Amino acid sequence: MPGNYGPLDDAHVFELYPDIQLSRDNIEHYRGLAQGRLLINRCHDCHHWIYPHRPMCPECWSWNVKPEEISGQGHIFMFTLLYQLRDPKSMIHEPVPVAAVELMEQKGLRYLSRIVDCAPEDITHDMPVRLTWLEEGDHLWPAFAPMPGSTG
Amino acid sequence: MGLNRHMDTIAVIGVGSTPYARDLQSSHLALGLEAAVNAIRDAGIDKQQVDGICGSGMTPLAQGGAGFLSLQGSLGIDRVTWGLNSWLGSAFVHGAGAVAAGLCDTMLVVQTYQREISMSRSAAADPYRQKLQQFIEVGSDIGGGDFAKRWLHSGEPYAAWMRRYMHDYGVNKDAFAYMAMNNRSHGSRNPAAAMQVPITLDDYHNSRMIWEPMQMLDMDVPVDCAEAHIITTAERARDLDVKPVYIHAMSLGGTRIGEFYENSLGWTENSHWAAAQGLWDRSEIRLPDVDVFYPYDGYTIDAVGCVEAVGYCQPGECGEFLKSSWDDAGNILKLNGKTQVTTHGGGLALGRAGGANFYSEAVRQLRGNEGARQVEGAKTALINIGSFFHDPSAVMLRAD
Ligand SMILES: [Zn+2]
Numbered sequence: 001m002p003g004n005y006g007p008l009d010d011a012h013v014f015e016l017y018p019d020i021q022l023s024r025d026n027i028e029h030y031r032g033l034a035q036g037r038l039l040i041n042r043c044h045d046c047h048h049w050i051y052p053h054r055p056m057c058p059e060c061w062s063w064n065v066k067p068e069e070i071s072g073q074g075h076i077f078m079f080t081l082l083y084q085l086r087d088p089k090s091m092i093h094e095p096v097p098v099a100a101v102e103l104m105e106q107k108g109l110r111y112l113s114r115i116v117d118c119a120p121e122d123i124t125h126d127m128p129v130r131l132t133w134l135e136e137g138d139h140l141w142p143a144f145a146p147m148p149g150s151t152g
Numbered sequence: 153m154g155l156n157r158h159m160d161t162i163a164v165i166g167v168g169s170t171p172y173a174r175d176l177q178s179s180h181l182a183l184g185l186e187a188a189v190n191a192i193r194d195a196g197i198d199k200q201q202v203d204g205i206c207g208s209g210m211t212p213l214a215q216g217g218a219g220f221l222s223l224q225g226s227l228g229i230d231r232v233t234w235g236l237n238s239w240l241g242s243a244f245v246h247g248a249g250a251v252a253a254g255l256c257d258t259m260l261v262v263q264t265y266q267r268e269i270s271m272s273r274s275a276a277a278d279p280y281r282q283k284l285q286q287f288i289e290v291g292s293d294i295g296g297g298d299f300a301k302r303w304l305h306s307g308e309p310y311a312a313w314m315r316r317y318m319h320d321y322g323v324n325k326d327a328f329a330y331m332a333m334n335n336r337s338h339g340s341r342n343p344a345a346a347m348q349v350p351i352t353l354d355d356y357h358n359s360r361m362i363w364e365p366m367q368m369l370d371m372d373v374p375v376d377c378a379e380a381h382i383i384t385t386a387e388r389a390r391d392l393d394v395k396p397v398y399i400h401a402m403s404l405g406g407t408r409i410g411e412f413y414e415n416s417l418g419w420t421e422n423s424h425w426a427a428a429q430g431l432w433d434r435s436e437i438r439l440p441d442v443d444v445f446y447p448y449d450g451y452t453i454d455a456v457g458c459v460e461a462v463g464y465c466q467p468g469e470c471g472e473f474l475k476s477s478w479d480d481a482g483n484i485l486k487l488n489g490k491t492q493v494t495t496h497g498g499g500l501a502l503g504r505a506g507g508a509n510f511y512s513e514a515v516r517q518l519r520g521n522e523g524a525r526q527v528e529g530a531k532t533a534l535i536n537i538g539s540f541f542h543d544p545s546a547v548m549l550r551a552d
Contacts, residue, residue: 019297052412077414080311081364095364098299098308100414112300112414125319141299 072131163396166195166382184218204234204256241537241545311363321468339501372499379508403430431546507537
């Protein structure tokens with residue numbers, strides 16, 4: 001059952017994500033994903049959120065950057081519905097939504113995600129969403145679902 | 153002269169192209185060599201005069217590609233003083249910039265493109281294209297399982313921007329449709345174009361949905377092709393038996409978006425706006441003086457962004473602007489009743505070349521020998537090539 005790990009050592013994270021270019025800049029993010037926590041780097045001097053996973057704050061050049069769990073609330077900034085995947089041989093039976101979710105923590109702080117619990121045709125710009133998790137094999141992956149009462 | 157220390161002192165003296173087709177049964181290197189040889193012959197120079205090479209792609213030591221090392225070895229060019237690989241709008245500007253900086257005298261720029269396995273079922277079934285993709289992807293974890301990394305080097309964010317643009321400005325798809333119709337009309341007059349048949353507004357709206365709201369006719373046509381350019385000093389160009397086309401001003405551009413494209417800044421802050429501003433800071437030729445205009449059309453929204461970025465209309469007004477610029481007689485755009493756009497058909501009709509064929513067409517038009525397709529009196533050309541996120545260019549070319 002994914003998500004129930006205790007402390008995960010680096011070797012275990014490497015084992016869980018063989019296809020990801022893990023580095024010292026992003027491993028805490030993936031350690032978080034493995035444990036069902038969406039971690040985004042934050043500057044502990046000026047409090048700026050930093051994404052993707054970068055080691056220095058672009059606002060104040062502080063190196064005092066640590067991953068922090070986000071609230072999981074945000075809204076859809078932009079999205080597309082995929083009718084064709086990169087592998088032209090794969091068939092799609094209904095369109096797959098891909099959305100840039102703007103996290104409530106900071107303007108312009110966006111996380112690319114799947115949208116679940118919402119018919120593709122009901123997705124709208126600026127729609128409030130909240131974080132949920134998808135269990136796939138050995139992994140937990142983030143997804144966003146409409147805030148209750150926000151569709152349409 | 154201000155920021156522009158090289159105004160009109162560098163010139164394009166050679167242009168070379170391959171045919172454009174879905175399957176030329178060729179390699180990147182073979183395509184690049186064919187274009188390079190054509191360009192060197194077009195310039196009428198000896199190959200040993202080439203002392204700088206800008207190859208194709210982003211991987212300096214790539215095997216099997218048309219990188220600068222492979223090109224130099226294959227062409228038998230003994231010595232160079234400059235070499236680099238590049239792509240999209242940047243390649244031409246990197247090459248021209250090296251001449252301007254005095255790092256070399258005669259630059260060969262080569263850009264090759266092939267229909268990739270993600271672009272069609274028949275391409276996906278071709279063992280040579282499969283092998284190509286296998287080695288292109290080495291060193292990258294794009295598509296490596298984390299959905300959040302899906303928009304690294306992806307076209308999908310363009311589709312999302314198309315929708316956001318329509319939402320923010322309260323407009324329909326007219327801007328995209330008119331650009332697509334224009335390019336396909338010009339393609340129907342260009343014997344080299346992969347797509348020879350013009351399209352109607354209905355054809356556009358009825359085309360297959362790919363990444364909603366982006367449709368098939370919003371996307372450039374995947375082909376095998378290559379383009380090459382020879383660039384040298386204006387002084388050297390005057391000794392040659394070609395009509396030089398001068399680089400009046402040029403700029404690259406970039407914003408702080410970074411490599412995860414969902415972090416795009418606002419519509420008017422993508423890289424085309426940065427490059428366009430860079431150009432206007434350096435050009436004495438202004439927008440009303442432009443005779444032919446070449447906005448990159450990897451997707452129609454690229455071209456719409458370029459039209460607005462260089463200032464033909466206000467952000468969000470491109471649909472109305474293009475509609476009012478439509479010339480019914482020619483079934484093409486004439487901006488402000490005058491300026492023709494993408495006269496060769498661009499990526500949407502001639503075929504996908506990362507914008508390299510826009511430079512070729514602009515040079516040929518300014519030489520004045522395009523025959524039936526010649527735009528009468530074309531003396532200045534504005535070219536905007538590149539991604540919203542990286543490697544944009546803005547280049548002003550002029551003839552004497
Ligand atoms: Zn800071």
